[in-house]
Amino acid sequence: MSRIGVFTCWCGENIARTVDVDEVAKRVAELPGVRCSLNYKYMCADPGQALVREKIASEKLDGVVVASCSPHMHLKTFRKAAQTAGLNPYLVEMANIREQCSWVHHDRAQATAKAFEIIRLAVEKVRNDAALQPIRVPVTRRALVIGGGVAGIQAALDIADAGHEVVMVEREPSIGGKMAGLSETFPTLDCSQCILTPRMVEVGQHPRIKLYSYSEVEKVEGFVGNFKITIRQKARYVDVSKCTGCGECWNVCPLKRNSSEFDYGMGMRPAIYIPFPQAVPARPVIDKSQCAKLIRNGCGLCEKKCKAEAINFKDEDRLVEEAVGAVVVATGYKLYSIAKSQPKTTLAGYGEYGYGKYKDVIDSLQFERLVSASGPTGGVLKRPSDGAIPKSVVFISCVGSRDNAKGLPYCSKICCMYTAKHTMLYKHKVHDGQAHVFYMDIRAGGKGYDEFVRRAIEQDGARYYRGRVSKITQEHGKLIVRGADTLAGIPVTIEADMVVLAAAMRPADGIEELAQKLNIGYDEFGFLMESHPKLRPVETNTAGIFIAGACHSPKDIPEAVAQASAAASKVQVMLAADELTREPEIAAINEQTCAACFTCIRTCPYHAIDRAELRTPRGAFIKNTARVNPGLCMGCGTCVSVCPSKSADLQGFTDQQVYAMVESLA
């Protein structure tokens, strides 16, 4: 390549103040292979781009270097300009003489010399550039949504309403997630079920949503636009196609005293059950660990009673495959399990609160069920131990949150708000009751949020103490809560009838396994990683996989819903076209020289390299080789650095280019 045009930008004063652009342009013009060298005040503006286009045509340029800002800023701009002028866009390189030169230096002479060197490297790179073509990948225009909580529901409905098919996988017997179990929601105190259940019904009835409840993602294969998902439908022992949801089975089941998962142990359910009356689908499942028929071939009453003949005790797990183009992960959260044996001993704190020892010390989700109209007490607040109405309730926030010593270092974000809500709900139900709150800080950022907390304190009379609780003991049927009021500087002892612990939010069980299947990142706590915390908040680093809701970080309902809609709109953009275009700057393997050691397969963080065979046109085996899947490769270059036979190379950033650049400096 010997007809290279170099365009040096002043960036107004940004570059020109420190770099002598005339001098640079003059020296660059003398480099071998440079056909023309110009400078201009704003290269990215229309006249600047026109200059580039014009020179490509008039000088028949076969390579372009724009010496200006970071390629993150304007590489796309100039590649597009070059393409308009008929030059392959991958023959355009940027020399960053702003962020990496003029902005960080003061000495004009030295900065000018450095700018020249930077441009010389870029010229050397362009000389070795190859014309590349963007990769086109066909798209399966369907999406998978993992998790049927409020975030998953929102994402699924948005995508389906836009006209694309959605496959939803939910591991519980019903969709609805945590929100279905909440009583009323902050800061408006509207009933959680009233706003969620219509959305659940919409999912259940939507012609473009295929719902797999009581199912889990077993395996994920393929790549962006072309995922093959294997789903495990867990044995339900009820034929959903025959069942009418009449309820005869769960009414007749004699084993009614099993702890209800939906009520977090605050209520009971039969061995055959629907988790709650508004469940979607409204079809029961049999808990095989409790059913007398499945354990010892006894009972079988539900089968006899079922007129639809929907009970099938021989049911087994089934694996089904679905093809999708994009995935939204919305697997939600669980609460930190207070003082129970945990895989990490550092998380075993808070034995001093006696959770699990005293029946009336409960966590905040359990409290939600006790004040929910659909809860086990029908919305009458009765304490678990003896059913008495608690006249004094202590709420402790930050249990497990913001605690490096025995919990998790992060703030769970929503507990300040729901604890304020709890004190209000409590006061609205028990008018002569007194709520006490121990807190570290009140974090109520959000529309109408701080006003809400003030209302709890000023109108509903909750007493707030800034301080921690050191111990809870039981005496004469009362819970003795000993804590500190650090603002008053005094120890506080409260005789309470019930204690509610606002436990930290953690990602749902199994998140790490799922993330590994999907090949997406997660942090040390298991929360899924976004691609960029500000600019790509719902994308992951694996193309075609998006995240929404509390699987990403602790968040409340409005935020989870907003993020779900954002993820859905990203999916819609992807599914709007028949094929995807991807940048071709990815790894390629020279299959002739590949020694088939497959070191690259083991090191590729994106599982983008497969084993393949080279065969003659007649099909005779020649050799094994590694082969890059262009749909999956993210162009990180790990394979290039590990390949012992130097058969892997990064297109647009080849070893040859790098060596040429380094040598040009010598």
Next chain:
Amino acid sequence: MNIGYYPGCALHGSSNDYEQSLRACLGALDVQLDEMKDWICCGATAAHSLNHKLSLALPARNLAVAERDGFKQLFAPCPLCSMQLLKAKKAAGDERVRKELSEIVEADLRGESEVLNLIQMFEKIGVARLKSAVKAPPKSITAACYYGCLLTRPPDVVHFDDFEQPTSMETIVAALGAKTVEWNYKTECCGAGMTMSNEDIVLELAHKILSNAAEHGANCLVVACPMCHVNLDMKQAAVERRFGKKLGMVVYYLSDLVGLALGLSAEQLSINRHFVTQA
């Protein structure tokens, strides 16, 4: 079995009843205590409030000497001692600190020996073995097991039981055939640190502990710490005078109770030398 034994100051002084109880009880279970040579102060209380390095060096010296003399297990019946030894052991995990401490104490600190408190000693012997050795199950006893502050704390040093709601002592007491109660002050402070400087605090704390145990139906307390024993047993008369009520709570060492169940006499275990001998 022969086991390395680090008595510390208390068991050779104010609490030699504890040592007698241990030797009698463990002897009956074929455990001989082999007192390590040349031991020095464990570094509790005084040293660690003055100088951190000194508070590591003192137990480091003891641990290093025990290791030099080939003790793979070192039994420290006083929780202050066992905690200090474990602190030195933990510090030895950092190679730089280990070398520094070895230099200071002029002995090679390896930090490999196992440090046992009294409960762990019985766990080592085995609950099943204890059960089968019981000759006189103490059926009249309803015990409140009292762990105090240092048996379970600091958790990242001692790594023993649930540090807020421990149950290991109850398991052993139950194995003897005695009853235990659930109560509120298992791991609260007995005030030992204030025994000399502020008796008011000590009496108040001891009163809380003793009366709470009684309220929950216990007829005695069981401890595994000489300091706890001093405060709850020796000071009990003062507590009774201060709060104007009769408590009469017998305070046993865990080894007393095990010894009684094995058929040893109160004299052999030197229970008769306690201040409160019966209710």
